[in-house]
Amino acid sequence: MSAFMETFSRLRDEKRYDEIIAAVPYARLMGVEFGEDEQGELLFRLPFHERNVGNVTLPALHGGLIGGFLENAALLHLMCNRESLETPKIVDFSLDYLRSGRAQTLYAQCEITKQGKRVAHVLIEAWQEDRSKPVAVARAHFLLTTGN
Amino acid sequence: MIQAPANPALLQAMGELFVSFPHCVALGFQYLGNEGRKPTLKVEWRDDLVGNPVTGVVHGGVITSIIDTCSGIAVTAHMDELETIATLDLRIDYLKAATPGKAIYCTAECYRMANQIAFTRAVCYHDSPDDPIAHGVATFMRDSNPKPMLLKEGGA
DSSP, rough: HHHHHHHHHHHHHHTTTHHHHSSSSSHHHOOEEEETTTTTEEEEOOOOGGGSSSTTTOOOHHHHHHHHHHHHHHHHHHHOOOSOOOOOOOEEEEEOOOSSSOSOEEEEEEEEEHHHHEEEEEEEEEESSSSTTTEEEEEEEEOOOOOO | OOOOOSSHHHHHHHHHHHHTSSSHHHOEEEEEEEEEEEEEEEOOOHHHHHHEEETTTTTTHHHHHHHHHHHHHHHHHSSSSSOEEEEEEEEEEEEEEOTSSSEEEEEEEEEOOOOEEEEEEEEEEESSSTEEEEEEEEEESSSSSSSSSSSSSSOO
16 A cells, blocks of 8 residues: 555545645646535535636536546545545546536536446536536446456 | 548637637647647646656546547537537546656547537547557537637637
């Protein structure tokens, strides 16, 4: 186990989520925040930042950024909800864009649909003001072991 | 034979426009031009683009952004006139980890321009598209918004 994963495990157990984000450079660049909702489930937030805009005339959040935010959410959700401290490796990521992301906070929540011995499947949903009107839905597969 | 862009001036303008979007500037995307209807983008490795602080490997989100952007430009290579497009879906296969410290290139093509939907595929690589890091397929809605993407740029 790497020194980083030891640190991660401590930050996770102490719920110091801001410090986890601070350790992941691209998550910090996007401006990701996360914590627990009233039910104790992880809720990911991306407050609006000008640098995250794609189409400037709408304006809309960049589609690639939405993908990055959701992929990062899936990885952190998985890492926070499993015992093993091996870093999962993303295998594939599939994203459906349902509405354009407005200049507002984007939220995301994940669900581990399956966690097998070697592979995990995670569903991710993103929304803004109204959860019943998702901006995007995605799913990802992660490899859980570094074996062959 | 390499098929020329439907409107070379439009493709050039769109390539430059897409990388000028704030998030593409934030990530440092460069438009390197096109071979026929296949545009290529480049992003230099930077420590603030890293996803795994142990290995220094670039975050998958950077790959997603460059594939989405380059694939969109590839769609514009088939346009006679400017129209707006919106990504409908995107799938990325992460074939192997990117090498820390090395620039990443993305080359995309639109392999089917239907009436309402454009279908694209893209690869990300360091040295050769034959040795890819990631592969992406996407679909785009054509004529997605009545508002033009260009207001003052006037590239079309």
